[in-house]
Amino acid sequence: MKVNISKNYIQIARGRLVCFPNVSIVKFLAFLLCALVFYSQMSSANEDIPIWPGANSGKNKVVDFSKNSTVPNRAITRVSSPNFIYVPPKVHNNHTAILIVPGGGFSYIMKDLEGLRVADYLSQRGYSSFVLIYRMPKGGSDENRNNAFSDVQRSLRKIRSMSVNNEISINKVGVMGFSAGAYLAANVSNKPNENYGHNNDAIDRLSARPDFTALIYPVISMKTGITHQGTRQALYGKSTSQQIGNEFSQENLVSKQTPPTFIAQALDDKVASPQNSLLMFDALRKMRVNVELHLFHEGGHGFSTGAGKTTPVSDWLDLFCKWQQSIDNAT
Incomplete structure (x- = not known):
């Protein structure tokens, strides 16, 4: 100082x-x-913050997929102590927070590719970012699935509990999910008040509803032929029943209370079908929820910030920021 x-x-x-x-x-x-x-x-730069009392992020397992030692590409393979990594704004604070939920098919949490790299971009534009390291669904277990849902829910409440010290407006807290992480982001957007059996302190009485949502190359639907099979199996097991597809597809859970939503995906995505984005877009439109959809001709799956791409998909984060600011201006 x-x-x-x-x-x-x-x-x-x-x-x-x-x-x-x-x-x-x-x-x-x-x-x-x-x-x-x-x-x-005050929270310091890139600080690991437990989201539940007594959590210790040092117990989590990490691998690095990078072939370049100067550019890490770390992934979390096992999470016993969920936390988020706070990345403060590097320029004038716009008083807006974003909970980033990385993907990885619930086999990994892509900490750098879909977490810290995105947070660094957003921090240059005045956002406070929180990269979530959540307990992953596995084997269709109710307990594992509810742990993941409650980690996202708790994180939004935790951010609001920290809003004063971090100069965040309590009504400008959003969520951004990637791939499988987008399913978790959509779930808290559609069912923010669901009770997963983890309520235990004053923080859990705060609102968990995001003020805006971003779904990036998302897995949304659980319907056979559209869903990503590995994500569905981790969430709901190996059953391919039509009932699971209908009951747990996020496009079927949209309501008028679902927050304004931004969606971005590439049409050449070979992992998550673009039908996920189209179905979610259609459901949001029917409920008259503010929604913006960008479908890029090229980009594949896992394009992260779009850095290094020579196609329009490289502009998606800039498009998101403009959209999010338009949401602020409309309220």
């Missing part, structure tokens, strides 16, 4: 000016102590 002292003022970090005419050294030291306490309580 930088401190400048003169006869009539004390200047502390970030250009903030506090006037103290003829301040005594005793009063200054008392003020400095208070300032140090304040800054120590």
